[in-house]
Amino acid sequence: MSDNTVQGVSGEERSSLTPEESARIRKRSLKLLGELVRPVRGRVILTMVVVILSTAAQVAGPALIAFGLNQALPAVLDQADWGPAFLAVGALLASGIVGAVLISWYTILSARVSQAILLDLRLRVFAHTQDLSLDFHESYTSGRIISRQTSDLDAIRELLDSGINQLVSGVLYMSFTAVAMVLLDPISALVIAIALIPLLLLGRWFQRRSQVLFRQQRVASAQTIVKFVETMTGIRAVKAFRARRRNEEEFGEKVENLRGINARVIGLFGIFDPGLILIANVSVAVIVLVGGLRVAGGAIAIGTLLAAVLYAKRFFDPVEDMAMFYNSYQSAAAALEKISGVLEEEPGVPAPQAPVALHTPRGHLEFRETTxxxxxxxxxxxxxxxxxxxxxxxxxxxxxxxxxxxxxxxxxxxxxxxxxxxxxxxxxxxxxxxxxxxxxxxxxxxxxxxxxxxxxxxxxxxxxxxxxxxxxxxxxxxxxxxxxxxxxxxxxxxxxxxxxxxxxxxxxxxxxxxxxxxxxxxxxxxxxxxxxxxxxxxxxxxxxxxxxxxxxxxxxxxxxxxxxxxxxxxxxxxxxxVEDDTPEALISGTGRFAKLHAAWRNSLV
The missing domain is CATH 3.40.50.300 (P-loop containing nucleotide triphosphate hydrolases)
Incomplete structure (x- = not known):
């Protein structure tokens, strides 16, 4: 059986690994991820194409509004030309409909991909744990095995179902929005670029603190699950030895530890979320102030300012989702490391390379100088x-x-x-x-x-x-x-x-x-x-x-x-x-078995 560091690679144990061991574990996890994605890579590519198109359709909205206010509306007022107005409204409606349809399609595609990966992984874990030898199951607690099939797979499911969606759509949305702002109004884009400095600092602060807290949260959650499972599995011993109160105290300590960590996580978001809102609001206010002065001076049109404001507000919307992705990613990465560690385990009783068939066994057994x-x-x-x-x-x-x-x-x-x-x-x-x-x-x-x-x-x-x-x-x-x-x-x-x-x-x-x-x-x-x-x-x-x-x-x-x-x-x-004979011969003798048999007979009397 492989090293214990392979089985438990999260929490405090993870930080005790050498850089070489950590690199090996990451490589092992990435290899498993590649094996899981390979059968559905065609659907993954299609999903990426759909999300790119849907994001482009969503980002087109403010630019079409700017076109409507800057070109279509003056054409109607000055020349009674409704063509540009119909074009702007039609394009805006079309982008909204296309975006909605593509988002729906993307949601379905991504769900099918994630469920296919999870199905494969669940079956792999179940089949492999059955194949593993008795020595593995005697050393690997039932609570930990259950945790692999429950909380660990749930963490991966959460990442696949929503975390990756948030990251991909968020990165694409911010990228497309930044490009649109540069093309529409470079000065407003410069304001957003400057706002990225405090945003990155805030994100880095959140990343470093959340990494520690989320890891502690996963460890505390796993310990709570293991304690609960082991108590319920051994409920007869608990009742026989009146261990209810002691178990309640131990379980209460673990739950209290988990509650305290959750409280610190909430406090972390209590700083991150307001900080994010503050940066976004200040950025929009600067764009409105600078843009308003430029509109008053005739440097830009009002439609362009409105589109810039809309883009600025939307630019910061995915940031919190992307921050939540980091939480999902940390949990899923640790879960994948633990699952890949189980899947890496080799059976202590390997299958024969050239199996011999025995169709009509007679039952002749022999030990030959066996140690x-x-x-x-x-x-x-x-x-x-x-x-x-x-x-x-x-x-x-x-x-x-x-x-x-x-x-x-x-x-x-x-x-x-x-x-x-x-x-x-x-x-x-x-x-x-x-x-x-x-x-x-x-x-x-x-x-x-x-x-x-x-x-x-x-x-x-x-x-x-x-x-x-x-x-x-x-x-x-x-x-x-x-x-x-x-x-x-x-x-x-x-x-x-x-x-x-x-x-x-x-x-x-x-x-x-x-x-x-x-x-x-x-x-x-x-x-x-x-x-x-x-x-x-x-x-x-x-x-x-x-x-x-x-x-x-x-x-x-x-x-x-x-x-x-x-x-x-x-x-x-x-x-x-030390003795080998028929029951009658051993009973009539004076050896070890005769004494055991006599003691047993006396106990019956």
Whole structure:
């Protein structure tokens, strides 16, 4: 996995990066932006042409008014010639209509471009985060991932929907207006040029202060979202440990911090907006004063002065929008950096270069001098070797941290070994086609995660192409059909969020039906009965007899009642197998498992 600076490049962390790292991040973000724009570049070019034409139509208005007052009106009064007047009015109406139509067209085109880019980006982020390995998701908090798909994409949407519109139309409008003023009245244009000096100073002041505040605002907003998401996700722990008051205090601090930053942002605009209005009004007043004296002296016509005043007022209109663009740009740039950082992440479990198909897996597993350690560098499995014949059921027991779940994760290829090999029917899992691996090896965990939808939908996750009859048969095979048919809508009962409508035992039976429907050659059960009560465990034990038949099975269990159905028991300590035999042989001995079994029997008494 890549450096942490790649994942979090906004806020205070951004300022701690070296110039080389900042340049690399900007380059990465620009590359992503180019990839997103490339498929819609034709529409982007058309949009630019339309906005140029619409801006030209809008800017033509004051010049046409000047023509009407300077040429058309005297022609009517002096010569009774209405031609120039009709021409001026017609041209003014035409420019207004054309401008309105083109603005409407531009709005639609730009919206389609932005939505196409956002659709592409959303799909990329979703698909890539699914492809990333388990190590990424175990280190990258759920709140941060949600923030990538929500607030970060919203920031980019805001920039694409309105920010770029404001910048492009504002720059074009100011440029066209400046050109029109120079052609119409150079002296008034000189007044505007002089006004640009305090305008640029004010803009620079706003830019430097807003850059800091907007960055703090984004960081505070993200921290608030992360705290909220993590609290709601862990609401059971919050209630169990009476952490409500502490969470309220911590969340209140983050919200208060965000409120204070927002207040400072508002104060910033409280200075910028009046300053902008003052510069605009002073400029118009100077143009009116100088122009009025020149009109009185006959140097320019009244229509020219009126057009100059209109241009001067309009010249400053886009400035505030362009300043707001800077806010949108800062937010979107930081968001794009974070999203590009996620998209840059490489899966810790890469797809095979030349995938090997395994159409009829038998389930023969083997570890060959396998070593493995997580990202912290601690070695969990030192030179581990193990062979599991096809069709054999083994049980893994041992203290927490002995390496049992690590073995299961390696067998399902959630991780790759640091060295050595893990093979299925003689094929290294790193070379096995991913689709074939997922069909051959299925893992059922203690959590028994159910997705929103019906019970039938959740069972069908094991085989999306299964028929209704196959789904019912899978439930019947593991004994889940009895409680399902007693539900209000049977198999069409909605399980609610995470299966909240079902008990722990019922959720586990549904997950077993899902695994039965998948029909894997290798089934991994990681503490599958740990959260169940005695009646629930008995129901699951009965289901296991059917589920494990004629397939390779690896059962990780602390409850030794589950071990009785195994052909072979492996006792693990510190990443090594210290005992390996049938349950009966180990129970009758004097080793580690015999002591564990005796302690378990005494606990039942």
């Amino acid at each position: 493995f350690g997580y990202g912290n560098g601690v070695e969990i499995l030192p030179k581990f070797s193990l062979e599991i014949p096809a069709g054999q059921t083994i049980a893994l027991v041992g203290a927490t941290g002995a390496g049992k779940t690590t073995l299961a994760k390696l067998m399902s290829r959630f991780y790759d070994p640091t060295s050595g090999r893990v093979t299925l029917d003689g094929v290294d899992l790193r070379d096995l086609d991913d689709a074939h691996l997922r069909r051959a090896v299925v893992m059922v965990t203690q959590e028994a995660y159910l997705f929103s939808g019906t019970i039938a939908d959740n069972i069908a996750l094991g085989n999306p192409d299964a028929t209704r009859e196959q789904i019912i048969e899978a439930a019947r095979a593991v004994g889940a059909d009895t409680f399902i048919e007693a539900m209000p809508a049977g198999f069409d009962t909605d399980v609610n969020k995470r299966g909240g409508r079902l008990s722990a035992g019922q959720r586990q039976l549904v997950s077993f039906a899902r695994a039965f429907l998948a029909d894997p050659a290798v089934l991994l059960l990681d503490e599958a009965t740990a959260s169940l009560d005695i009646p629930g465990e008995r129901a699951v034990q009965n289901a296991l007899q059917t589920l494990l038949a004629s397939r390779t099975a690896v059962i990780i269990a602390h409850r030794l009642s589950t071990v009785a159905i195994a052909d072979r028991v492996l006792v693990m300590e510190q990443g090594q197998i």
